[in-house]
Each structure stands twice: as C-alpha cells, then as structure tokens.
Amino acid sequence: MVRMTGSQILLECLQREGVSTIFGYPGGVVLPLYDTWPQFPAIQHVLVRHEQGAAHMADGYARASGEVGVCLATSGPGATNLVTGIATSFLDSTPMVAITGNVARTLLGKDGFQEADITGITQPITKHNYLVMRAENIAMAVREAFHIAKTGRPGPVHIDIPKDVFQEEAEFEWPEEINLRGYRPTTKGHAGMIRRAAEAINRAERPIIISGHGIVWGDASNELLELSEKAQIPVITTFLGIGGFPETHDLSYGFLGMHGMYHANMAADEADVVIGIGMRFDDRAMGRFNDFNPDATIVHIDIDPAEIGKNLPTAIPVVGDVKRVLPELTDRIERRDRSSWLKWIDKVEEEHPSLEIRETRRLIPQQIVRTLYEETNGTATMVTGVGQHQMWAGQHYFYDSPRKLVSSGGLGTMGFELPAAIGAQMGMPDSEIWAICGDAGFQMTMQELAVCVDERLPVKIAIMNNGYLGMVRQWQELFYDENFVSVAVTQPDFCKLAEAYGIRALRVETKAEVLPAIQEARNYDGPILIDFHVDQDENVWPMVPAGAALSETIEMPEKELVR
Amino acid sequence: MTISNGTRPSHHTVVAIVEDKPGVLQRVAGLFRRRGFNIESLAVGPTEFEGLSRMTIIVDGASAPVEQVEKQLYKLIDVVKVSDLTHEDAITRELALLKVRCNNVNRHELLDIANVFRADVVDMATNSLMLQVVGDEDKINGLIKMCEPYGIRELSRTGTIAMTRGQKTTTVHESEPEAIARVHQSQGRRVEADLPFSSD
Numbered sequence: 001m002v003r004m005t006g007s008q009i010l011l012e013c014l015q016r017e018g019v020s021t022i023f024g025y026p027g028g029v030v031l032p033l034y035d036t037w038p039q040f041p042a043i044q045h046v047l048v049r050h051e052q053g054a055a056h057m058a059d060g061y062a063r064a065s066g067e068v069g070v071c072l073a074t075s076g077p078g079a080t081n082l083v084t085g086i087a088t089s090f091l092d093s094t095p096m097v098a099i100t101g102n103v104a105r106t107l108l109g110k111d112g113f114q115e116a117d118i119t120g121i122t123q124p125i126t127k128h129n130y131l132v133m134r135a136e137n138i139a140m141a142v143r144e145a146f147h148i149a150k151t152g153r154p155g156p157v158h159i160d161i162p163k164d165v166f167q168e169e170a171e172f173e174w175p176e177e178i179n180l181r182g183y184r185p186t187t188k189g190h191a192g193m194i195r196r197a198a199e200a201i202n203r204a205e206r207p208i209i210i211s212g213h214g215i216v217w218g219d220a221s222n223e224l225l226e227l228s229e230k231a232q233i234p235v236i237t238t239f240l241g242i243g244g245f246p247e248t249h250d251l252s253y254g255f256l257g258m259h260g261m262y263h264a265n266m267a268a269d270e271a272d273v274v275i276g277i278g279m280r281f282d283d284r285a286m287g288r289f290n291d292f293n294p295d296a297t298i299v300h301i302d303i304d305p306a307e308i309g310k311n312l313p314t315a316i317p318v319v320g321d322v323k324r325v326l327p328e329l330t331d332r333i334e335r336r337d338r339s340s341w342l343k344w345i346d347k348v349e350e351e352h353p354s355l356e357i358r359e360t361r362r363l364i365p366q367q368i369v370r371t372l373y374e375e376t377n378g379t380a381t382m383v384t385g386v387g388q389h390q391m392w393a394g395q396h397y398f399y400d401s402p403r404k405l406v407s408s409g410g411l412g413t414m415g416f417e418l419p420a421a422i423g424a425q426m427g428m429p430d431s432e433i434w435a436i437c438g439d440a441g442f443q444m445t446m447q448e449l450a451v452c453v454d455e456r457l458p459v460k461i462a463i464m465n466n467g468y469l470g471m472v473r474q475w476q477e478l479f480y481d482e483n484f485v486s487v488a489v490t491q492p493d494f495c496k497l498a499e500a501y502g503i504r505a506l507r508v509e510t511k512a513e514v515l516p517a518i519q520e521a522r523n524y525d526g527p528i529l530i531d532f533h534v535d536q537d538e539n540v541w542p543m544v545p546a547g548a549a550l551s552e553t554i555e556m557p558e559k560e561l562v563r
Numbered sequence: 564m565t566i567s568n569g570t571r572p573s574h575h576t577v578v579a580i581v582e583d584k585p586g587v588l589q590r591v592a593g594l595f596r597r598r599g600f601n602i603e604s605l606a607v608g609p610t611e612f613e614g615l616s617r618m619t620i621i622v623d624g625a626s627a628p629v630e631q632v633e634k635q636l637y638k639l640i641d642v643v644k645v646s647d648l649t650h651e652d653a654i655t656r657e658l659a660l661l662k663v664r665c666n667n668v669n670r671h672e673l674l675d676i677a678n679v680f681r682a683d684v685v686d687m688a689t690n691s692l693m694l695q696v697v698g699d700e701d702k703i704n705g706l707i708k709m710c711e712p713y714g715i716r717e718l719s720r721t722g723t724i725a726m727t728r729g730q731k732t733t734t735v736h737e738s739e740p741e742a743i744a745r746v747h748q749s750q751g752r753r754v755e756a757d758l759p760f761s762s763d
Contacts, residue, residue: 119586120589123589123590123593124593124594128639128640131586148640180640181643181735182581182640182641182643304638305637306638309628309631310631
C-alpha cells in the first residue's frame with residue numbers, strides 16, 4: 001500500500017480504468033487536482049470553453065468509441081453547467097463518468113462560495129452518484145462508477161469530491177473486487193420467456209422487429225442480423241437504433257416514429273407480432289400509445305426490467321442482455337418465407353416514398369445530406385444537433401454500422417452537435433466526423449470551436465442555415481396557424497466567426513456549390529466549417545403530429561412538392 | 564373496506580431493504596416524486612443486519628402500477644431488495660400518540676375507550692391524557708374517531724411497518740445461520756415454520 005493524496009488516487013484510478021482523455025474546466029476547488037495532473041501525463045486534459053461542452057464531448061466520445069466518456073468541472077456553476085450534458089447522457093443511456101469538485105467538507109452545507117448541492121441536483125439524472133467524503137473512499141467510488149456506467153443499461157455516474165478530500169492523504173489500494181449487492185443486472189434471458197417469444201414469432205404471419213439503442217450498446221448487430229435473416233423478419237429501428245441494423249440490407253425498412261418512414265410506421269401498425277429489442281417504446285417512436293397497433297402481440301427484449309410494460313402492455317417480456325438473448329431466440333426460430341409480408345411493406349414504400357429527394361430550384365438540406373452520403377459512401381460519422389436537420393441527417397444518410405449517427409434523441413438537446421463531434425473525433429481520431437448543425441443550436445455551444453483549434457481536430461462542421469428555429473417554425477406553421485413567434489434567428493456571419501478562430505470556412509448558397517464544398521472539406525486536414533444557406537420554408541416529412549397514432553402519419557402536402 | 568392486512572384497497576405495502584448510506588432516503592423519495600407515485604406513509608429503520616435499513620412504504624396504487632414502483636426502486640443502486648406485501652399474509656402496524664382533552668367527569672369514559680383499543684395511558688394531566696396505541700391503520704383510525712368528541716389536542720402517528728407471518732421473510736439473507744441450525748437440530752427442535760403462529 002502506498003500513501004497518496006486524494007488527487008493522486010483519483011488520477012491513478014482513472015488511469016487504471018483506461019481513461020486517456022478527460023474533458024474539463026478548472027476552478028477553485030479542483031485546483032489541487034490540476035496541481036497533481038502533470039504527474040499523470042498519460043491522461044490528456046482537453047480544456048473546454050463551457051462545462052456543458054465538456055459533458056457533451058464526453059458523451060460524444062462514448063457514443064462514437066463505445067468507451068466511457070469522462071468530464072470534469074469545478075464546484076457550483078461549473079458543476080451545474082454539466083447538468084444538461086449529464087441529462088442528455090441519462091436519457092440516451094450512454095456511459096459517462098462526471099467528476100466535480102465541491103467546497104471543503106467544513107464548508108459543505110454552509111452556502112460557501114461556489115457551493116451547490118450538486119449530488120442533490122444530479123440524483124434524478126444519473127444512474128448513480130457519489131459524494132466522496134474521505135480520500136480512502138475515492139478508489140472504490142471510481143471503480144464502482146465505471147462499473148455502473150458501462151454495465152447493464154449504461155448511463156452517467158457522477159462523483160463529487162470536496163476540495164480538502166483531494167488534499168487529504170490516504171493509503172491507496174486498488175479494489176480488485178466490487179460488491180454491489182443492490183446492482184446485479186440480469187443478462188441471461190428467462191428460458192421460458194424466450195421459448196414463448198419464439199413460439200409467438202414462429203406463429204406470426206407479419207412479425208416486425210423494432211430495434212433500438214440497446215443493439216448498439218449491447219454490441220448485438222450481428223446477432224440481430226442472424227435473427228432477422230433466419231426468420232425473414234423485417235427490421236425497423238428507433239431513431240437511436242439507426243445503424244444497429246445495416247440500413248442498406250434488404251430486410252431494413254428504415255426508422256419509425258414522428259419523422260420516420262411512412263412505410264415503417266404503417267408496417268409497425270400492421271404487424272401481428274411486434275418484437276421490440278433494446279428499445280423502450282418511447283412516445284416519439286410509437287405515437288399515441290393507446291392506438292399503437294392494438295391487435296399486435298408485443299414481445300419486448302430489454303436489459304432494463306423497468307421498461308417492460310412502462311408504456312405499452314407487453315405480452316411476452318424477456319429481460320436480459322440482447323447479445324445473450326438473441327442467439328438463444330434465433331436457435332428456436334424457424335426459417336420461414338415471409339415474402340408476402342415483405343412485399344406488402346415494399347408496396348407501401350413504393351406508393352408512399354419517404355426518402356425521395358425532389359428537384360428544387362433552391363438548395364434544400366436533404367440534398368446536402370444525400371450528397372454527403374454519396375461522397376463518403378456512408379463511412380463518415382454524422383453528429384447532429386436537434387431539430388429538422390437532425391431528422392434529415394437520420395433520413396437521408398444511410399447507416400450500415402453502429403455508432404455512425406451520434407444524436408441526442410431522448411432529451412433533444414440543441415447545441416449537442418459541435419461538442420459531441422469534438423468528443424467523437426477525440427475518441428475516433430481516424431474517423432471522418434461531420435457535425436451537422438442547425439444555425440440556432442450551433443449558437444448555443446459554438447464557443448467550443450476553440451477546442452477544434454487547440455486540439456487540431458479535423459472536424460467538419462456543416463451548418464444547415466435556414467435562419468430559423470426550423471422545427472419550431474414547422475410546428476407553428478402546421479399546428480399554430482402560421483403564427484410565427486420568436487423563431488427567426490439573427491446570426492453572425494458564421495464564416496467570419498470561424499475565421500476569427502482560425503478555422504477555415506466556406507459559404508454555400510447554391511446547389512452547384514454543394515459537392516465541391518464537401519469535397520474540399522474532405523480533403524482538408526483540419527477543422528473546417530461550411531455555412532450552407534438553405535431554403536427557409538422546408539418542412540420535415542413524413543410526420544406523425546404530436547399525440548397522433550402511427551397510422552395517422554402525414555406525408556408531404558402537394559403544395560410543398562415544388563419549391 | 565379493508566383487505567387482509569388492514570390497509571385500504573388502493574394502498575400497497577412495499578418493503579425496500581436499502582443500503583444505510585447518506586442520501587438514500589432522498590433517492591427513494593425523489594424517485595416517487597419524479598414518477599408521480601404517491602406515498603401515503605413511509606417508515607425507515609435499521610434491520611437485523613448492520614449497514615442495511617428497511618423502508619416500509621405505503622403507496623397509493625391508484626397513482627401508479629405497483630409493479631412499476633417496484634421495478635423503479637430496484638433500479639436504485641442502493642436498493643438491495645424490494646417486496647410487495649400487499650397480498651401477503653402480513654402484520655402491519657403503526658403507532659400513534661394522542662393527547663385528548665378530559666376532565667374529572669369524563670376521564671373514565673376515555674379510559675374505557677383506551678381499554679377497548681388496548682391503548683396505553685402514557686401521561687396524564689388534570690385536563691388531558693396521552694394515549695399510546697399500536698395497531699393497523701383501521702384500529703388507529705377507530706380510536707381517533709372515538710376520541711374526537713372529547714377533543715384531540717395533539718396527534719402524532721408513525722408510518723406503517725410490516726412483516727410477513729410465518730417462515731417467509733422479506734429480508735436479504737434468507738438462510739438460517741449454520742450454528743443456530745446445528746443447535747436446533749441437536750436438540751431435536753422443529754424449524755420455525757412448523758410452530759403455530761399467534762394471531763394478534
């Protein structure tokens with residue numbers, strides 16, 4: 001055993017957990033930690049420009065690489081600035097460890113300078129959190145935090161450490177074993193339930209698989225592919241499930257939900273057996289719960305038992321790790337020809353195409369996304385913000401492997417794109433990372449441009465600039481009688497802004513300029529921003545209005561067809 | 564109307580064995596608030612094992628399916644075990660202290676009432692007395708109702724606690740310690756389940 005300070009113990013433990021990058025921002029109470037940092041050169045500290053950026057970067061890092069992302073902030077405002085990023089991670093179940101300093105133990109609860117009850121604040125938006133009151137407890141807290149963050153249904157874990165605990169000395173011993181008697185995720189599926197699920201699927205005439213983020217985090221794409229191919233079951237995904245099943249596969253029918261494909265929504269509504277795998281039957285995906293395909297038998301496979309029956313009555317629940325459950329299910333499933341069912345969906349798709357991009361005079365964002373897809377052959381990673389551009393990035397780029405679409409689906413956090421893209425690039429240095437930004441969301445976190453410069457990251461930033469809060473404008477147009485209130489956004493000249501940071505920038509205003517700009521960005525080894533000036537009035541279709549059923553999906557109205 | 568263990572039909576008795584750590588009460592209370600589950604009563608105390616606390620939570624089942632309550636509780640890392648005792652053969656108890664007005668004329672009536680409810684007189688003054696009663700919700704409500712005409716000056720009730728009858732337990736470590744089992748065996752004693760249980 002060695003005597004070490006709390007700071008040394010923390011960094012030593014992070015190093016042993018395999019952490020190579022921490023996104024952080026220093027401040028008063030974490031100074032002892034920063035003071036110790038030079039002793040641990042293997043851990044890179046990325047200096048962000050706002051703590052929210054640190055949390056999104058850690059999240060983007062995790063989503064792109066599959067490893068736990070780590071962010072760090074000081075007490076009070078530093079810690080509270082992390083909150084949006086932690087909640088984003090929580091709603092999408094991504095593994096993150098957020099570390100904050102707090103005021104010294106003697107000042108805790110005394111409303112000292114920069115004190116916030118941050119564990120009280122993060123308690124409902126973390127999988128678990130710790131307030132570590134003794135240096136000797138740091139090692140176990142870190143060990144447990146990483147274990148909890150990445151096992152079972154992943155999620156963010158927060159560790160809060162008072163300033164004097166960083167300075168306190170303690171014997172350091174690496175805890176080889178973790179014993180969390182209240183945390184034992186079920187990984188093996190119940191054999192009887194798997195058998196019942198198999199029977200239901202074997203009997204089904206029109207089964208459909210709805211696969212989610214759990215396939216990505218459970219690393220079960222191959223297992224899903226085997227199940228789907230063996231029984232010829234069409235696969236649709238949730239928005240976060242995109243890429244969990246290859247989108248160019250014959251059995252892939254896109255994603256469902258509010259802006260999902262028309263045929264995907266109709267297929268989900270027509271199926272006789274719905275097999276939800278690693279997903280949570282969320283309202284944006286399922287439409288009005290009461291009218292979601294009332295005749296279907298619902299099979300639900302998920303690692304989180306609390307998701308079973310939460311939103312929809314489930315006939316056959318299987319709680320377990322999809323990577324273990326799916327092969328057992330596939331073993332019990334009969335090979336079957338389901339061509340008439342597949343043809344039914346194909347016909348709907350043919351009659352109601354959702355992904356056709358029409359010829360327009362003005363530049364529309366769908367064309368940009370599609371050009372990106374064609375130019376990159378689907379190999380790039382798209383990191384999006386939230387709103388119209390997010391939906392188009394989901395629709396018109398085709399993802400054949402997991403972790404290629406990085407997006408805030410659950411919390412819907414605008415401003416996620418740039419910091420998450422930075423994190424993704426740090427986690428996957430050899431990948432081509434595109435930040436697909438809205439012009440409004442970009443302005444929420446654009447200070448992180450400086451990090452692209454600091455770290456010389458070749459992130460490609462594409463702003464879909466329509467001068468509007470596009471999705472809000474769309475809702476005001478469609479559901480609030482075109483009463484447009486506070487949706488037009490004034491902007492800086494994004495190109496000049498980028499250049500002010502020393503970042504190369506291109507402005508694109510016509511369709512002809514799209515391809516050359518994308519090519520130039522791809523050939524450029526460094527951060528580059530493209531300001532795409534797109535049509536202001538474009539809406540995202542198809543659409544299931546809020547509170548409507550999937551069967552009530554609306555397609556693009558004729559008046560919008562030509563523009 | 565009551566069901567077997569003396570709680571209201573929409574009320575569910577949930578027992579959670581939790582780590583005795585700072586903040587665990589907030590985690591549980593926060594979970595109930597966030598998910599919109601109504602807590603009718605909550606009682607927390609130590610268990611037979613050091614480091615574990617026992618929470619007995621009476622949930623209004625009309626506010627949420629109890630299955631969801633249980634599953635969400637299980638998601639808390641500090642929650643080790645959750646049991647729904649609603650439909651179990653269980654003893655539920657709360658304790659109440661009542662300070663009731665009285666005078667020389669009607670004190671005897673009150674003492675009679677206390678006697679019927681097997682309430683103890685734990686304090687007496689010239690114009691009031693304090694009763695302590697233990698029982699299920701209905702019994703305590705009954706005593707309160709009987710005391711109301713005299714004037715209840717002060718009332719304090721604990722949350723309900725509950726325990727299953729017979730050999731079944733809701734605790735974490737099920738098995739009888741070996742040493743004790745050996746003693747029982749060597750003396751030819753029967754295990755607890757075979758003993759007749761006394762009803763209260």
